[in-house]
Amino acid sequence: MSDDGTDDDGGLGVLRHKRDATRYRILVEIAERQPAVSQREIADAIGITAQAVSEHLGELADGGFVDREGRGRYRVTKEGVDWLISRTDELSEYLDHVTSDVLGDVEVEVALADGAVDEGDRVTLSMREGILHAHRVADSDAESGGSNPPGATAIAVTSGDSGDDVGVTEFDGVVDYELGAVTAVVVPGVRDGGSSAVDPGRLRELAADADLVVAAGTEAVAGVRRLDRDPDVRFGTVDAVREASMRGLDVLLVVVAGDLTAHVEGLRETAVSYEVVDASLGE
Numbered sequence: 001m002s003d004d005g006t007d008d009d010g011g012l013g014v015l016r017h018k019r020d021a022t023r024y025r026i027l028v029e030i031a032e033r034q035p036a037v038s039q040r041e042i043a044d045a046i047g048i049t050a051q052a053v054s055e056h057l058g059e060l061a062d063g064g065f066v067d068r069e070g071r072g073r074y075r076v077t078k079e080g081v082d083w084l085i086s087r088t089d090e091l092s093e094y095l096d097h098v099t100s101d102v103l104g105d106v107e108v109e110v111a112l113a114d115g116a117v118d119e120g121d122r123v124t125l126s127m128r129e130g131i132l133h134a135h136r137v138a139d140s141d142a143e144s145g146g147s148n149p150p151g152a153t154a155i156a157v158t159s160g161d162s163g164d165d166v167g168v169t170e171f172d173g174v175v176d177y178e179l180g181a182v183t184a185v186v187v188p189g190v191r192d193g194g195s196s197a198v199d200p201g202r203l204r205e206l207a208a209d210a211d212l213v214v215a216a217g218t219e220a221v222a223g224v225r226r227l228d229r230d231p232d233v234r235f236g237t238v239d240a241v242r243e244a245s246m247r248g249l250d251v252l253l254v255v256v257a258g259d260l261t262a263h264v265e266g267l268r269e270t271a272v273s274y275e276v277v278d279a280s281l282g283e
Helices: 018-033 039-046 050-062 078-105 138-143 200-208 218-225 237-246 257-268
Strands: 066-068 074-076 109-113 122-128 131-136 152-156 165-172 181-187 212-216 251-256 273-277
Touching: 018 039, 018 050, 018 074, 018 078, 039 050, 050 066, 074 078, 122 165, 131 152, 131 165, 181 200, 181 218, 181 237, 181 257, 200 218, 200 251, 212 218, 212 237, 218 251, 237 251, 237 257, 251 257, 257 273
Parallel strands: 109 131, 181 251, 181 273, 212 251
Antiparallel strands: 066 074, 109 165, 122 131, 122 152, 152 165
16 A cells, blocks of 8 residues: 555455545546545545545545646646556456456356266256256267267356256357246136136146146135145245246146236247136036
């Protein structure tokens, strides 16, 4: 730390210490507006009080980074410009590092390992029961003379045994799977009969063919429980139905009449097919 209070450990000091970050911004504002500089304008621009700006300016002037040229007139000195340039260059290098080395590696998905997977392994990807699976292909690749396996591949960034969650990145190709379908059964509101107006036999048949049973609304929960089972999902159902079907699951949506529109609108944003089935009791 230099005598004027500015951090002297490199550009990251501007990020580590609030005071240095504030002084950096003050110097930028002065350089942009000089020589006529209003402390109030600087304060408003960087979100601190005019009194705080005045205190920082006093310390920056004492440190030789700013020259006072009269009331409301300041100029960044050569030392101040050099400090700004050095910190800006270091910040630029740091941002380049974040962009290329950090954010460039952020796109990591999670898959379940089919067999042992080691970090750095090339894996094939498949979608089963709505979950991404990863299978190591290094051995089979070698046996086939290095030919590319079909479908999507990726590189494992963590290790795991069969059934463990592993991170995968550097995707190549598209995971080959079919979208699910949504079958909606509308349950009337309680004043119109509620769950007792739905044919439990028909509902049971539809549930048997579904990968996921979702109940939206209390009457819908009661209808599913008439089958001696609980729904798989009963909260956040609009997002759950859309996500599950996009991941290849066939969904039975048992939904109170007033909530159907929200679910349909959610599905219209996707390529998922859906139908509304009449499962009401006959007269």
